[in-house]
Amino acid sequence: MVFTALPLRAEPPSAPVRVAIIIDDLGNVLDEGRRATELPGPVACSILPLTPHSREIADLAHAAGKEVMLHLPLESVSDMPLGPGAVTLHMTEGEIRETVAQDLKSIPYLAGVNNHEGSLITQHPGDMAWILSTVHAAGPYFYVDSYTSVDSVAYQVAREQGVPAARRNVFLDDVNTEDAVLYQWRRLIKLARKDGFAIAIGHPRPATLKVLQEELPKLAAEGVTLVPVSNIVALQEQHPLPWPPPDLSAANR
Numbered sequence: 001m002v003f004t005a006l007p008l009r010a011e012p013p014s015a016p017v018r019v020a021i022i023i024d025d026l027g028n029v030l031d032e033g034r035r036a037t038e039l040p041g042p043v044a045c046s047i048l049p050l051t052p053h054s055r056e057i058a059d060l061a062h063a064a065g066k067e068v069m070l071h072l073p074l075e076s077v078s079d080m081p082l083g084p085g086a087v088t089l090h091m092t093e094g095e096i097r098e099t100v101a102q103d104l105k106s107i108p109y110l111a112g113v114n115n116h117e118g119s120l121i122t123q124h125p126g127d128m129a130w131i132l133s134t135v136h137a138a139g140p141y142f143y144v145d146s147y148t149s150v151d152s153v154a155y156q157v158a159r160e161q162g163v164p165a166a167r168r169n170v171f172l173d174d175v176n177t178e179d180a181v182l183y184q185w186r187r188l189i190k191l192a193r194k195d196g197f198a199i200a201i202g203h204p205r206p207a208t209l210k211v212l213q214e215e216l217p218k219l220a221a222e223g224v225t226l227v228p229v230s231n232i233v234a235l236q237e238q239h240p241l242p243w244p245p246p247d248l249s250a251a252n253r
Contacts, residue, residue: 017192018192026057118148155167169199
């Protein structure tokens with residue numbers, strides 16, 4: 001497949017255009033985490049719980065003025081390996097609540113949570129209610145539905161549980177090449193111009209980090225502002241998303 005960069009509008013729009021970026025899957029490799037925390041601007045760092053470098057990467061992200069998020073491992077339809085701190089469908093309510101509570105405690109400076117994998121669990125309102133009510137009780141955290149399934153109810157359940165919530169718009173690197181990442185980056189900007197704001201999720205892969213290092217400093221000249229994820233969450237709280245959601249090319253993870 002050939003990816004052709006989508007053109008940006010020549011003149012920036014008069015209305016504010018905001019984007020937020022989350023880098024997922026941090027915690028296992030220190031160098032990846034360090035590079036993510038060195039990206040320009042308020043790029044959020046989402047860290048897997050109970051991983052070897054989770055606390056050190058959280059320290060680095062916080063020192064760099066970046067929001068720290070818990071990348072909460074949830075079972076997928078494809079039964080992908082999840083690592084420690086995972087929530088699976090066979091767990092009881094008590095086991096789910098205890099697991100989520102321990103995951104939240106394992107990472108300092110938390111601002112919010114998003115799901116790692118999760119295409120199975122996020123389709124189950126009861127399990128998501130246990131998860132998100134635990135998040136709500138633990139602190140003033142927000143939740144971003146990574147939207148790994150078009151059948152996800154996570155965003156709606158978060159709002160029902162009183163957790164400020166948003167849903168991602170673009171995965172930057174489901175195809176792991178610079179051309180593909182740049183194509184998705186242009187999609188992100190196009191969606192943000194249309195709606196006023198958008199959220200992208202990427203991973204600490206060389207192609208993704210290289211594109212972000214090059215493109216993030218150009219945003220201001222394009223009339224786009226990079227903001228913390230919590231800023232977009234607040235905007236989606238003011239303008240709740242429709243149900244059913246559009247197909248955002250979820251990866252069914």
